[in-house]
Amino acid sequence: xxxxxxxxxxxxxxxxxxxxxxxxxxxxxxxxxxxxxxxxxxxxxxxxxxxxxxxxxxxxxxxxxxxxxxxxxxxxxxxxxxxxxxxxxxxxxxxxxxxxxxxxxxxxxxxxxxxxxxxxxxxxxxxxxxxxxxxxxxx
Numbered sequence: 421x422x423x424x425x426x427x428x429x430x431x432x433x434x435x436x437x438x439x440x441x442x443x444x445x446x447x448x449x450x451x452x453x454x455x456x457x458x459x460x461x462x463x464x465x466x467x468x469x470x471x472x473x474x475x476x477x478x479x480x481x482x483x484x485x486x487x488x489x490x491x492x493x494x495x496x497x498x499x500x501x502x503x504x505x506x507x508x509x510x511x512x513x514x515x516x517x518x519x520x521x522x523x524x525x526x527x528x529x530x531x532x533x534x535x536x537x538x539x540x541x542x543x544x545x546x547x548x549x550x551x552x553x554x555x556x557x558x559x
Contacts, residue, residue: 430469434530440478442467464535471520479526481517500526500542505558510534
């Protein structure tokens with residue numbers, strides 16, 4: 421990438437030295453960028469707040485606050501939660517992204533339409549183990 425970085429927001433790094441950040445470049449290009457082995461690549465056109473874990477999973481919340489929380493590990497971007505989603509028998513009104521750990525769990529604060537405001541943890545969906553794998557886990 422021949423552009424110069426003009427501004428950086430929400431800079432995060434993992435133990436492998438991978439970095440994610442929202443940036444504005446001198447070419448006026450903006451978005452979420454990553455640095456892996458010294459190479460800058462654009463992840464998407466969004467801006468906001470991002471975290472990266474030691475497995476390379478990136479969780480981010482586009483600006484403005486209140487937008488949904490998303491995850492990506494490359495090409496696919498998946499929504500975790502967003503305003504309008506159901507939660508605790510109510511509807512999510514607002515979300516503030518908190519963090520991401522190496523287990524893929526995401527912390528966030530959600531305000532619900534019933535007036536509830538709580539800290540939540542979104543857990544990744546784990547694929548069920550085969551019967552054989554469960555037996556091996558017990559040995």
